[in-house]
Amino acid sequence: MIKHLLEKRLPLFLEFLSAFRRYASYIQEIIYGLLLILFLGAILIWRYENIDFGDAIYFTCITGLTIGYGDITPETAIGKIVSVGIGLIGMLAVGLSVAIATRALNDTAVRHFEIEREDQAS
Numbered sequence: 001m002i003k004h005l006l007e008k009r010l011p012l013f014l015e016f017l018s019a020f021r022r023y024a025s026y027i028q029e030i031i032y033g034l035l036l037i038l039f040l041g042a043i044l045i046w047r048y049e050n051i052d053f054g055d056a057i058y059f060t061c062i063t064g065l066t067i068g069y070g071d072i073t074p075e076t077a078i079g080k081i082v083s084v085g086i087g088l089i090g091m092l093a094v095g096l097s098v099a100i101a102t103r104a105l106n107d108t109a110v111r112h113f114e115i116e117r118e119d120q121a122s
Helices: 002-026 028-049 053-064 076-120
Strands: none
Touching: 002 028, 002 076, 028 053, 028 076, 053 076
């Protein structure tokens, strides 16, 4: 079982990670831009909601990932508007991550089936 994992599955996983990194590098400027906007949102939340900066980063991550625990909520109108923006930008970032992972997984699966076909032909 362990041998199978190390010989067959680990190389496929590493291939997936390589493909993910490659596809992410094609749009790295967009990813950095979205992360910068989220960081600016955290600064605005920190400034206008009078919470600790760490809590503002936490709030931005939870809101951007659309988890929304509700333990920190905006009280001001500007904070609420910024929170909606953080949520929208977060959905874009998560959507891009899922799209990249899907493409990388597809490439890995195609490669896996090619290897299986070659092994069966031998």
